[in-house]
Amino acid sequence: xxxxxxxxxxxxxxxxxxxxxxxxxxxxxxxxxxxxxxxxxxxxxxxxxxxxxxxxxxxxxxxxxxxxxxxxxxxxxxxxxxxxxxxxxxxxxxxxxxxxxxxxxxxxxxxxxxxxxxxxxxxxxxxxxxxxxxxxxxxxxxxxxxxxxxxxxxxxxxxxxxxxxxxxxxxxxxxxxxxxxxxxxxxxxxxxxxxxxxxxxxxxxxxxxxxxxxxxxxxxxxxxxxxxxxxxxxxxxxxxxxxxxxxxxxxxxxxxxxxxxxxxxxxxxxxxxxxxxxxxxxxxxxxxxxxxxxxxxxxxxxxxxxxxxxxxxxxxxxxxxxxxxxxxxxxxxxxxxxxxxxxxxxxxxxxxxxxxxxxxxxxxxxxxxxxxxxxxxxxxxxxxxxxxxxxxxxxxxxxxxxxxxxxxxxxxxxxxxxxxxxxxxxxxxxxxxxxxxxxxxxxxxxxxxxxxxxxxxxxxxxxxxxxxxxxxxxxxxxxxxxxxxxxxxxxxxxxxxxxxxxxxxxxxxx
Ligand SMILES: Cc1cc2nc3c(=O)[nH]c(=O)nc-3n(C[C@H](O)[C@H](O)[C@H](O)COP(=O)(O)OP(=O)(O)OC[C@H]3O[C@@H](n4cnc5c(N)ncnc54)[C@H](O)[C@@H]3O)c2cc1C
Numbered sequence: 001x002x003x004x005x006x007x008x009x010x011x012x013x014x015x016x017x018x019x020x021x022x023x024x025x026x027x028x029x030x031x032x033x034x035x036x037x038x039x040x041x042x043x044x045x046x047x048x049x050x051x052x053x054x055x056x057x058x059x060x061x062x063x064x065x066x067x068x069x070x071x072x073x074x075x076x077x078x079x080x081x082x083x084x085x086x087x088x089x090x091x092x093x094x095x096x097x098x099x100x101x102x103x104x105x106x107x108x109x110x111x112x113x114x115x116x117x118x119x120x121x122x123x124x125x126x127x128x129x130x131x132x133x134x135x136x137x138x139x140x141x142x143x144x145x146x147x148x149x150x151x152x153x154x155x156x157x158x159x160x161x162x163x164x165x166x167x168x169x170x171x172x173x174x175x176x177x178x179x180x181x182x183x184x185x186x187x188x189x190x191x192x193x194x195x196x197x198x199x200x201x202x203x204x205x206x207x208x209x210x211x212x213x214x215x216x217x218x219x220x221x222x223x224x225x226x227x228x229x230x231x232x233x234x235x236x237x238x239x240x241x242x243x244x245x246x247x248x249x250x251x252x253x254x255x256x257x258x259x260x261x262x263x264x265x266x267x268x269x270x271x272x273x274x275x276x277x278x279x280x281x282x283x284x285x286x287x288x289x290x291x292x293x294x295x296x297x298x299x300x301x302x303x304x305x306x307x308x309x310x311x312x313x314x315x316x317x318x319x320x321x322x323x324x325x326x327x328x329x330x331x332x333x334x335x336x337x338x339x340x341x342x343x344x345x346x347x348x349x350x351x352x353x354x355x356x357x358x359x360x361x362x363x364x365x366x367x368x369x370x371x372x373x374x375x376x377x378x379x380x381x382x383x384x385x386x387x388x389x390x391x392x393x394x395x396x397x398x399x400x401x402x403x404x405x406x407x408x409x410x411x412x413x414x415x416x417x418x419x420x421x422x423x424x425x426x427x428x429x430x431x432x433x434x435x436x437x438x439x440x441x442x443x444x445x446x447x448x449x450x451x452x453x454x455x456x457x458x459x460x461x462x463x464x465x466x467x468x469x470x471x472x473x474x475x476x477x478x479x480x481x482x483x484x485x486x487x488x489x490x491x492x493x494x495x496x497x498x499x500x501x502x503x504x505x506x507x508x509x510x
Contacts, residue, residue: 002025002026002027003026003027003269003270003271003490004026004027004028004029004268004269004270004271005017005018005021005026005027005028005029005269005270005271005272005273005486006028006029006031006258006259006267006268006269006271006272006273007028007029007030007031007272007273007274007275008031008246008249008259008272008273008274008275008276008281008285009030009031009032009039009274009275009276009277009463010030010031010032010034010037010038010039010230010240010275011032011037011038011039011040011041011275011276011428011463011464011475012038012039012041012226012229012463012472012475012476012479013039013275013462013463013464013467013475013476013478013479014030014032014037014039014273014275014276014462014463014479015030015037015038015226015229015230015233015479016074016229016462016475016476016477016478016479016480016483017273017275017460017462017479017480017482017483018030018233018238018479019074019229019232019233019236019238019479020073020479020480020483020484020494020496021483021486022233022236022237022238023236023495023496023497024483024487024492024494024495025492026486027237028238028239029238029239029240029241029267029269030233030238030239030240030241031241031244031246031259031261031267032240032241032242032243032244033243033244033245033427033428033429034242034243034427035242035243036223036226036227036230036242037226037227037229037230037233037240038222038223038226038227038230039226039428040053040054040428040430040435040436041053041054041055041222041223041225041226041472042054042222042223042226043221043222043223043224043356044223044417046312046314046415046417047314047414047415048314048357048358048361048415049312049314049356049357049358049361049363049415050221050223050355050356050357050363051312051356051363051365051417052221052222052223052350052353052356052363052365053222053310053365053419054222054472055217055218055221055222055225055472056217056325056348057206057209057210057215057216057217058082058215058216058217058218058225058472058473059206059209059214059215059471059472059473060214060215060473061077061080061082061084061213061214061215061216061217061218062082062084062212062213062214062215062216063214064212064213064214065137065209065212065214065215066137066138066140066141067138067140067214067473067477068214070140070473070476070477070480071473071476072498072499073496073498073499074228074229074232074476074499075228075229075232075499076499076500076501078501079501080218080219080225080228081218081219081220082216082217082218082219083216083217083219083352083353084103084210084213084216084217085103085210085216085217085324085325085352086102086103086104087100087101087102087103087323087324087325088101088102088103088193088207088210088325089101089189089192089193089323089325089326089327090323090325090326090327091185091188091189091192091327091328092326092327092328092329093184093185093188093328093329094329094331097115097185098185099111099112099115099116099185099186099189101189101193103207103210103211104211105127105130105131105134105207105208105211108127108207109123109124109127112126112127112186115183115185115186116181116182116183116185116186118182118183119181119182119183119186122180122181123186126190126204129165129168129169129204130204130207130208130211131208131211132162132165133162133165133201133204133205133208134208134209134211134212135161135162136159136162136166136205136208137158139151139155139158139159140477142484143480143481143482143484143485144481145451145481145484145485145488146481146484146485146487146488146494165201166201169199169200169201169204170199170201170442170445170446171199171442172199172200172442173196173197173198173199173200173441173442174190174191174193174194174195174196174197174198174199174200174202174203175191175196175197177190177200178190178191178196188327188329188344189327190203192327192344192346193206193207194206195305195306195439197303197439197441198439198440198441198469199440199441199442202440202469217352217353219352219353219354219355220353220355221353221355221356224355225472232499236497244261244262244263245261245262245429246259246260246261246262246276246285247260247261247262247284247285248260248285248287249272249274249281249285249286249459250266250268251286251289251456251459254455254456254457255456255457255458256271256272256456256457256458256459257269257270257272257458258272259272259285270458271458271459271460271486272458272459272460273459273460273461273462273482274459274460274461274462274463275461275462275463275475275479276429276463277428277429277430277431277465278295278299278431278437278461278463278465278466279299279431279465280429280431281461281465282295282299283299286453286456290453290454290455290456292450292453292454294449294450295449298438298449302438302439302444303438303439303441304431304432304434304437304438304439305434305435305436305437305438305439305470306369306370306371306434306435307369307370307371307372307373307376307421307424307432307433307434307435308367308368308369308370308419308421308424308433308435309336309337309367309368309370309394309418309419309420309421310365310366310367310368310418310419310420310423311365311366311368311394311395311398311416311417311418311419312363312364312365312366312415312416312417312418312419313363313364313365313366313395313398313399313402313409313413313415313416313417314357314361314362314363314413314414314415314416315357315361315362315363315364315409315412315413315414316360316361316412316413316414317360317361317362317408317409317412318351318360318361318362319349319351319362319364319406319409320351322349322351322406323349324348324349324350324351324352325346325347325348325349326346326347326348326349326405327344327345327346327347328344328345328347328405329343329344330342330343330344330345330401334368334397334401336368336370336394337370337372337375337376337390338372338375339370339371339372339375340368340369340370340371340372342368345366345368345398345401345402345405346366346367346368347364347365347366347402347405348364348365348366348367349362349364349406350362350363350364350365361414364402364409366398366402368394370421371432372421373421373422373425373432373433376420376421376422376433377421377422377425377433379422380420380422381422387420387422391418391420392418394418395416395418399413399416421433431465436464436469436470436471437463437464437465437467437468437469437470438464438465438468438469438470439468439469440468440469444468446468446469447468448466448467448468448478449461449465449466449467449468450466451466451478451481451482451485452485460482460485460486461482462475462478462479462481462482463475463478463479466478
């Protein structure tokens with residue numbers, strides 16, 4: 001008889017676990033708060049515009065990295081149009097000086113040496129490390145928990161030539177590494193490559209992936225990509241329950257055997273996987289009963305990715321010449337909330353994806369990070385008028401700044417949308433409104449949190465709250481790993497059923 005697996009959360013991790021388990025003869029059901037699968041890898045419609053929220057770059061978008069093989073197990077990657085940007089980002093100071101952070105590492109070296117010759121030695125160190133890491137492949141075929149000795153030895157062997165580079169650059173944060181550059185604009189550029197707290201190694205890996213065209217942008221955007229995986233899950237017989245909240249994981253005799261929804265309905269199964277927010281899984285759905293000192297320490301002291309104010313503008317004109325990814329200094333600080341002041345603004349001009357705006361028009365989005373989710377939740381719950389007024393203020397300020405920077409935008413704005421940390425909490429349930437779970441820091445390293453809990457059988461966790469650092473491919477892999485672990489427990493050989501190529505993987509509504 002086929003075993004049944006209940007999966008809480010239909011983000012990329014839950015979809016991945018479900019899809020691989022369906023390939024291996026399990027009956028799975030996914031329960032999610034939202035109407036559509038994808039979790040934070042999503043987009044929403046505002047008028048004629050599609051507000052794309054998530055994917056800036058997808059590791060494994062091209063065959064030069066082995067993640068491409070993993071994605072190809074789930075969807076037909078050959079039929080996905082990918083944009084490999086020439087520039088990762090453009091950075092500009094108040095005087096109009098710019099650095100083009102090219103994705104081609106030779107071009108980038110030339111640009112950096114031209115703009116910051118005083119940093120020649122440091123630039124060479126940086127580029128050399130990025131280049132070396134283009135050859136590095138993260139082992140991603142077998143989960144540690146199921147890997148055989150031969151695979152483990154092969155993985156160690158493959159990692160050995162990189163140990164020096166990995167060791168050196170995983171110990172220093174991006175912020176600290178940036179301080180080693182003398183040129184102020186280059187310092188700003190390095191500081192802002194990703195989150196300043198993460199090891200510079202992560203940024204080097206990212207630039208390496210981009211250089212070899214393995215971290216591009218999938219045309220159609222984030223929801224379109226999630227839908228492809230959602231469609232595959234459905235094709236394999238998986239069942240998605242939209243718009244339901246799981247409140248409790250049912251445990252009997254130390255075994256997880258079901259879930260209770262907010263509407264009181266109970267579903268039973270042989271296994272339960274939580275691919276949902278980690279805090280609510282451990283502290284609410286399991287009522288804190290199976291916490292380990294390791295998890296407790298993370299939830300007390302671990303650093304999460306911040307939350308966001310996310311502004312989308314639909315602009316009734318083309319902006320072909322504008323940089324698609326643009327960080328510029330502001331003439332005066334922008335007070336986002338009482339605790340958050342920005343000195344730079346990060347803007348995405350989605351001029352590379354015609355599917356997100358009508359012909360001749362452009363979607364612009366702005367990500368502003370904040371850790372003050374309490375403030376936004378308080379306004380949302382207790383002062384709705386002030387909440388709306390604050391959203392309005394943020395939107396007006398952003399339009400003014402962008403108009404000033406890009407020219408002739410304000411009079412063309414025909415759609416405005418502002419998401420706050422309260423929006424993120426409502427739609428994703430993610431702890432503190434974090435947009436990507438746990439940050440990788442030199443203290444966490446690149447390891448993962450456990451997928452299982454001692455004392456609780458038949459229960460697994462996957463997704464960005466155990467796969468430290470989050471990211472679409474990482475959580476996909478974490479779902480795959482859990483599927484492998486369940487197969488092993490059931491004495492089944494883990495099988496891959498490749499998707500049919502071409503039209504059967506349509507972008508049809510899920
Ligand atoms: C703005 C932004 C930009 C990003 N950019 C990139 C990028 O360029 N490249 C990249 O690789 N990654 C990027 N990421 C990160 C990446 O998208 C995430 O790490 C990854 O998609 C997380 O997937 P997940 O399945 O672990 O979690 P989630 O997507 O959060 O999925 C969890 C699901 O669980 C559901 N859920 C929660 N609680 C319950 C409950 N009680 N009952 C039922 N359902 C519940 C939620 O609704 C959600 O759908 C970005 C993320 C954001 C937000």
